[in-house]
Amino acid sequence: MTEPTALDLPPVDPLPPATQAYFDRCVEKLGFVPNVLRAYAFDIAKLDAFAALHNDLILGPSGLTRLEREMIAVVVSAENRCFYCLVAHGAAVRTLAADPALGEALAMNYRVAPLAPRTRAMLDFAVLMTRASASVEDPDRARLREHGFTDRDIWDIAAVAAFFNMSNRMASALAMRPNPEYHAHGR
Amino acid sequence: MTEPTALDLPPVDPLPPATQAYFDRCVEKLGFVPNVLRAYAFDIAKLDAFAALHNDLILGPSGLTRLEREMIAVVVSAENRCFYCLVAHGAAVRTLAADPALGEALAMNYRVAPLAPRTRAMLDFAVLMTRASASVEDPDRARLREHGFTDRDIWDIAAVAAFFNMSNRMASALAMRPNPEYHAHGR
Amino acid sequence: MTEPTALDLPPVDPLPPATQAYFDRCVEKLGFVPNVLRAYAFDIAKLDAFAALHNDLILGPSGLTRLEREMIAVVVSAENRCFYCLVAHGAAVRTLAADPALGEALAMNYRVAPLAPRTRAMLDFAVLMTRASASVEDPDRARLREHGFTDRDIWDIAAVAAFFNMSNRMASALAMRPNPEYHAHGR
Amino acid sequence: MTEPTALDLPPVDPLPPATQAYFDRCVEKLGFVPNVLRAYAFDIAKLDAFAALHNDLILGPSGLTRLEREMIAVVVSAENRCFYCLVAHGAAVRTLAADPALGEALAMNYRVAPLAPRTRAMLDFAVLMTRASASVEDPDRARLREHGFTDRDIWDIAAVAAFFNMSNRMASALAMRPNPEYHAHGR
Amino acid sequence: MTEPTALDLPPVDPLPPATQAYFDRCVEKLGFVPNVLRAYAFDIAKLDAFAALHNDLILGPSGLTRLEREMIAVVVSAENRCFYCLVAHGAAVRTLAADPALGEALAMNYRVAPLAPRTRAMLDFAVLMTRASASVEDPDRARLREHGFTDRDIWDIAAVAAFFNMSNRMASALAMRPNPEYHAHGR
C-alpha cells in the first residue's frame, strides 16, 4: 500500500477503536479507506475535526442535494487542478448522477456541461469564490436568490466551495495520492 | 449590533449552554464575541465543527509557535484580500509580536517585512499554496526541510494555510464584518 | 446523431468518394467518425488541409513516439480546458499507455504524474508554449537538448503543442462535442 | 542569409521542383521567400501541409475580406506578442488598408483603433478565443450573428484566429526571424 | 535614522536653503521628514520636480476633495501592494476621514468599504487604470460622467491614479521604508 502523502507521518498504531470502526465502515462501503483519512490518522484530533467538518458539509442536512454538493466539489477542484479531489469527487459525481460524461465535463470545463440555469448559477458562484473571492459582492448573492436559493442554501454553497479550497490545497501541498480504485467508479 | 454577514441566518435562540459558555469566555478574554462565531451560530453542529478545526490548528500542540501560525493566517488573507481575516488576525500578529509595523507589513506586502529566512520560507510556502497549489512539488517541501522544518511542521504549515483559504472565502462570500474592536488592538 | 458543433454547417452531401472512404476507415477502426471530422466536412478543402496537418503530426515519422505526441496533446488541452480534445486524446493516452490513471493525471495536473525527467521536460516545454509563448528563449530549447532531444525532436514537440493550441481553440470557439464513445475507451 | 529559426534544420537540397516554383513565385511577388516557408522546408510534407492550411485560410473563398483576415492575424499575434507574425502580418494590414497607423494600432492595442462595430466584434471574438478559449459560450457566437456574420463567417473567424494561435507559438518556440524587408512595407 | 531606500544615495549636504525650509515645515507639521523626500534629496532638481507634481495633484485646486484624492492613492497602492504608500496614505485617509476602519478597508479590499456610489465609481476607475489601463474605453469615462464628474474631475482622477502607479513603483523598486510614525496616525 503506497503512502498517502509525501510526508512521513505514519498513523497512530493501533488506531483508537472508534477510528478503526470508521475505517472498517469505509472498507465495507467503498472497498478501501480513502487516503485522505489515512493521511490525517497520525493525529486523531485532526482526523476527527476534519471528518466532522467534511461529513457535516457533504452528508448533513441541507437544501442542496448530495449530487449538487459533489458538483461544487468537482468544479472547485478543477479550478485548483487538484488531482486527489478530482479523482475522488469526480467518481462521486459519475456514480450519483449515473452519467460519466457529466463527471468528465465538470472536471474539464464545467461551462460545456448541459446544466439547468439554477445549477449553473450555483457553480458560477463557487468558481468565483475560488478564483477571486475578494470580488464577491451583493449582486453575486442576489443572483443566487433569483434562482430560488435561500440564504441557508447560499451558506451551504459557500461552505462547500470554501471547504474544497482548503482540501484541494492540503492535497496538493502534501502530494496526496488518490486510491486507484476511484478511477473505475461510475464508468 | 450589526449582523455578522449579509445573510439572514439568526443564531439559535437560546444558545445551548456549552455555546453560551464559549461565547462568554470570548467576551471575558476579547471584550466581544467574534462575528465569525456569531455567523456560524445558526447551526450548532456547524459552529462546533468549525471551532474544533480552528482551535486545533491555531491553539493545538504544534512545532509552530502561535505567532508563526498567525503570520501564516495574515499572509494568506492578504493574498486573498480578505478584510475580516486581515483585521482579526492582523490584530493577533500585532499583539503577539508586540510589533504593529510587522502586522502592517505582513498584511500589505510580506516581502518587505524583516523576517528570518526560516520564517520567510514558511510564508513563501503558504503563499505558493494560496496562489498556485497545483504547482507545489517535492522541491518546495524540500526547501522547508532545509530550513529545519519537520514533516509534522510541514503538515501544520499546510494545514493553517489551507484553513485560511477556506475561511477567507467564507468571509468574503458572505460579506462577514469584523468586530470594530479589532482595529485598536496592539497599536 | 447530435450536431458536431454549435454552427449550422452541414456536411457536403454526398461526400466525395475519398472522404467517404476515410470516414469508413474511421468507423472500422474506432466505431464512429470523430466529430471534428464531421465538423470540417462542410468544405472538403478545409477538411483535407486539417486532416493532412493532423495526420502528419500525430501519425507521421518522428523521433517522438505516438504516446509522447498524445501526451503533449493532453497537457496542452488541459491547459486550455478543451473538453473535446481532453476527451478524445485522453482516451488515446489511456489506450496507448494501457494506464487509465496516467491519462487522468495528465488531464488534471500533469505535475503529479510519475514521469521520466525527459518526458517531464517535453511536457514543460509544451505547457510553457501554451501559457506564455513569447517568453520562450534559448535556455528553454537548451533544456530539451540536455534531455537528449534533437533539433528535429524539438520541432516536433513545438509543432504538436502548437497544433493543439489551434485545435483546442476551434473546438471551444465552436462548442465541438466529443463522440460519447470516447469516455469508455481505455478504462 | 540568416537562419530562419534557432534550430539547425537545413532545407531539403535540392528542393523538389514544385517547392522551388512556389519559392520563386514568392521572390517574384514579395522580393524574398518568407522565413516561415524556409523553416518548414526541411520536410516537404510538413511544408505542404502548413502551406495548404495557411493558404486556404488567408487566400481561399470566404465571407471575410483578405484585410479582415489579416486584421485577425495581427490582433491574435499582438495578444501572443509574436514578433514574426506581427512583423509579417502588420505589413500586410498596412499594405491592404493603405493605412500605416491602422496597422500600428492593431499591433499595439486594437481597442484604440477606429473600427466599425462589426469589425470590432470580430476582433473581440478572436481575442477572447486567444486569451480564454474555454470561456467562449453561445452568447459570444450570438453577438457575431447580431453583427451580420453567418455561421460560415463565424467558422472562418474562429479558424483564422485559431491558426495564428498555432503559428505564433511555432514562431516563438523556435525563435523564427522575420525577413527584414517586411519592416519597410506599407509605410 | 534608517536609510530611506536600499540605495546608497546620500542627500546633498548641506541642503539648499529652500529645501531645508521645506523639510523644516514637514517636521513642524508631521513631526518628521517623509522618507520619500529624503530619498529624492540626493538631487535637488529631481526632488523639486517630484514635489511639484505631487503637491499639485494632492494639494492643488481640484473638484476632488483632499480625502477623495487620498482614497485614490490608497486603493491604487493596495492594488500594487506598495508598503510605503499604503502606510503613508492610509494614515492620511484615517486622519482626514476620522475613520480608522475606512482606511483599513481601502487598504485591504475597497469593495467591502461602505462607499457612496459616486466614490465607488471613482475608485473603480482608478483600479481599472491600475490593473489594465489598455482596456479603458469611452464607456468607462461615460460612467464617471453619469456620476456627476466633469471632464476636469476625470483628468484629476486619472492623474492621481497614474501618479501613484509611478510612486508605488519607485517605492517598491528601491525598497523605500515608511517613517514609523505613520503607523500611529489617526488610530
Next chain:
Amino acid sequence: MTEPTALDLPPVDPLPPATQAYFDRCVEKLGFVPNVLRAYAFDIAKLDAFAALHNDLILGPSGLTRLEREMIAVVVSAENRCFYCLVAHGAAVRTLAADPALGEALAMNYRVAPLAPRTRAMLDFAVLMTRASASVEDPDRARLREHGFTDRDIWDIAAVAAFFNMSNRMASALAMRPNPEYHAHGR
C-alpha cells in the same frame, strides 16, 4: 487638428509666453507639438510639473544614455500596451538607434531583440517593476549592480520605468492620440 484626448479641456488661450515659446521649439525640432503637451495645456501648472519631470528624466544628466532611457520607455509601454507612448517613443528608439527593426522588436516582444546582457538586465528590471513591482527585492537590484550599474543608475532605471507607468496610464485613461507624424519617423 484633432483633439489630443477624449476630454473636453481646451488649452489656456492665449498660452503664456514661456509655454508658447516651448511649443514653438517643439514645432521647430519635431514639426509639431506633441499631443501630450497640448493635452496638459489646459492648466499651465500641470503642464510645467509634467514637463519638468519628463525632461529631467529623459534629457537630464544620467549614467544612462538617451537611447537606453527611450528603450525603457518602449518596453514599459509595450507591457502596458499604451498606443500613444509606443508610437512616440518607438519613433525615438528607431531614430536614436538608427535601427527600425530594434524599435519594432522592443515594442512587440523585447525578448527577441539582440541586446547586450547589460541592456537586457536593465529592461528586465523595468518590466518586472511594471508587472509586479511588489515582488522586487534585493537580488533584483543586485543583478543590476553585477552588470555594472551604479546605485545612481538603478535610481534612473527605476525612475524612467516608473514615469512611463504613470504616463502610459494617463494616455490610456484619457484616450490620448499620438500625432500622426510619428509613424514615419526613423523608418
